[in-house]
């Protein structure tokens with residue numbers, strides 16, 4: 001149960017990355033697609049569509065929804081790509097590839113989120129214990145074997161070292177991310 005809630009929180013955090021212009025754009029895209037297919041196109045064609053109304057309705061709503069979804073994904077990428085060190089412009093163009101291929105590629109190929117050092121702002125990756133630029137301690141680690149420790153641990157789970165004897169203790173250095 002706890003996991004589900006955490007996942008939901010994470011999902012809503014991700015949704016916050018979608019900028020307002022993309023939400024407006026998505027609504028606009030939906031309305032424009034519907035307008036084009038329901039109003040503009042029937043006026044131009046001399047042969048009325050033979051598709052049953054229900055099927056036509058379903059298809060046109062899906063196309064509108066698809067156009068809106070692409071707008072939302074483009075907005076999401078505009079904020080998600082930079083924090084992964086990827087080119088937002090390049091990927092926003094790729095998403096326009098039909099059939100959702102571009103979007104699928106983006107989510108398959110995207111890089112992990114880059115964090116930055118609190119002390120000097122250098123890019124750091126998830127498994128770093130110390131900043132490569134300024135040696136700032138990023139995560140708690142054992143003062144004896146230098147493997148990761150949790151801030152709540154009293155003894156190192158790898159070598160049994162008493163963490164409170166480190167100077168300064170690993171737990172005081174670590175900040176929560």
Ligand SMILES: [Zn+2]
Pocket residue numbers: 117118119120121122131132133134135136
């Ligand atoms: Zn640093």
Ligand SMILES: [Zn+2]
Pocket residue numbers: 142143144145146147156157158159160161
């Ligand atoms: Zn250790």
